[in-house]
Amino acid sequence: MIVALALTIAIASEKPDFASLPREERVRLLKARTWEMRALRVQEKLSIDGRLDEEAWRRAEPITDFFQRETFEGLPATEPTHV
Numbered sequence: 001m002i003v004a005l006a007l008t009i010a011i012a013s014e015k016p017d018f019a020s021l022p023r024e025e026r027v028r029l030l031k032a033r034t035w036e037m038r039a040l041r042v043q044e045k046l047s048i049d050g051r052l053d054e055e056a057w058r059r060a061e062p063i064t065d066f067f068q069r070e071t072f073e074g075l076p077a078t079e080p081t082h083v
Contacts, residue, residue, distance in 0.1 A: 018067075018074055018075050019075060021074075023072075023073055023074060025074075026073065026074025026075065027073055027074045029074070030067055031073055039058070040055040040056075040060070044056055051079075053055060062082040062083060063082070063083040064080070064081065064082055066081050
């Protein structure tokens with residue numbers, strides 16, 4: 001069984017203090033960023049059971065660089081999120 005694990009790397013030279021910027025500027029900066037995702041091919045079997053205990057998941061790099069869409073568009077997420 002071959003499954004692709006999605007990884008993301010948000011490429012940005014320096015993160016500005018988004019909270020101090022007006023909404024329009026935050027949105028413009030986020031749209032200008034480069035976002036990349038990579039897929040890794042795995043050979044081992046993965047069980048779709050809600051548990052991420054297979055070795056392939058330990059090698060996966062979590063996606064964590066999330067930003068709000070509502071209510072404060074362009075601000076970093078208020079809660080830590082790992083996907």
